[in-house]
Amino acid sequence: MLNVPPQAFPAPGSQQRVAAGGRTKVPLKPGRSLMDWIRLTKSGKDLTGLKGRLIEVTEDELAKHNKKEDCWICIRGLVYNVTPYMEYHPGGEDELMKAAGTDGTDLFDQVRTTGSE
Ligand code: HEM
16 A cells, blocks of 8 residues: 555645635635735835835724725734735635734734644
8 A cells, every 4th residue: 555645635734725624714816826925025016005114003093994905904013004915815804804903913823823733
């Protein structure tokens, strides 16, 4: 017998596996893979909307950016404009929106500890 594990394809954790093992990864639209995202981040487009500047963000300001078309999330004290990432998020848009305009550190950490291996 060859020592080939059953169900080795798609690989565990592959985007082709959906919700395997109680996970809640969503199928991404064509053109929204991790490779597409990396390409976009290297394209020179202004993804933060701030042309590379860093600004101080108050909680009031953060709270205003709570829509899919304008979504900021704070994680460990840094605020990220996740608007362009929305369709690329492997956990889905709805999941990301749970933290829209707020400090998403706790939600983020819950996924990190219960989600991936
Ligand atoms: C900048 C912020 C974030 C980034 C860059 C990000 C990125 C990712 C990545 C790369 C994965 C795939 C993980 C894997 O393959 O194991 C993922 C999965 C996921 N994310 Fe996020 N995420 C962010 C914020 C959040 C937040 C705030 C939440 C919750 C409100 C969330 C919920 C999830 C969920 C539920 C999954 C699926 C986990 C699973 O079932 O394996 N994410 N995210």
